[in-house]
Amino acid sequence: MEKTARDVRDMAYAPYSNFKVGAAIRGESGTIYGGCNVENIAYPEGTCAEAGAIAAMVAAGETRLTEVYVVADSPVPVTPCGGCRQKLSEFGTGDVMVTLANLDGAVEKMTLAQLLPGAFGDHHMEKT
Template sequence: MSLLEAAREVRERAWVPYSKFKVGAAIRGASGAVYRGCNVENVAYPEGTCAEAGAIAAMVAAGETQLIEVAVIADSPTPVPPCGGCRQKLAEFGAGDVPVLLATTDGAETRTTIGELLPGRFDAGHMART
């Protein structure tokens, strides 16, 4: 199963009773294992979880901390990018050149990288004292 197929499959399990906007994400860890996440809404909107964050949490729970590929899919007119918070989360666990595939359920695709999604990212180097 491809990374996009994994994202497409988990998207169907999204809990979106309010927005009805299902998103699925799948990431490949450095080991080659695939981790999936879907968005989970809450009536108090800020308390929900994005699909990308769910996939990252699954990866970390499995003991991995490096991702090497990302796929995100939604039923939208154009491929939907991760929100700002998820871009930072992806950057925490993946290098700038990690490929990111953004797709729609109708087959439109955009290919980018974590670095292109989050230029000038904040990282651990900013916290180091010289």
Template sequence: MDLLEAARQVRERAWVPYSRFKVGAAIRAESGAVYQGCNVENVAYPEGTCAEAGAIAAMCAGGDYRIAEITVIADSPEPVPCCGGCRQKIAEFAGPEVRVTMATIDGKSRTVTVAELLPGVFSAAHMDRA
């Protein structure tokens, strides 16, 4: 399954009655399975969830725990960057070399690695006591 198309399709199911800013995300897990997520708003704004977080939750629910590639799409003038929280969530399940594609519905895109998306990532290694 094409990740861009999967992200585009799930974007249409976003629940965004407040911002009207629909975002879709699609993950290809290392197993090859594709998982989708869309943003879901709540009138209490901090309680909403991002598309990337939804796709990661779907991946875990599907029994996969490693991201091979992720694509995010939104109706914005430039490719929409992942928020800081989602960058950290992606890094939890993806190696630094994993590609993250950010796209717009009118065809613009930008691909970076997780390392480029989140330099200086906080990881479990920071909690290791040698």
């Protein structure tokens, strides 16, 4: 997971922020999918690394993730943005482990439920 996230981070297209992020997610099959952030001159209309990894997983035919790894060149490990937290929770359960890391080796771990408490889910869509 770490190698995939670091390798794909190097491919990020971040000419405006110069803040490259790499993400790797493991699908239920065990396959690891990578994604990097891709900025756009119409900032902030870019794509986050986590969203790219999810798209790669879905394009491969999987819809469940079992592990997440996010890495960026930041003083402390960076968390996914709010939108990506919701995207991750769409495809993973609350107990999925999320590893946050920086290039200097600092690592933090938390579950999706800790990352996004009270996540909006399909149970909110049920009518009583």
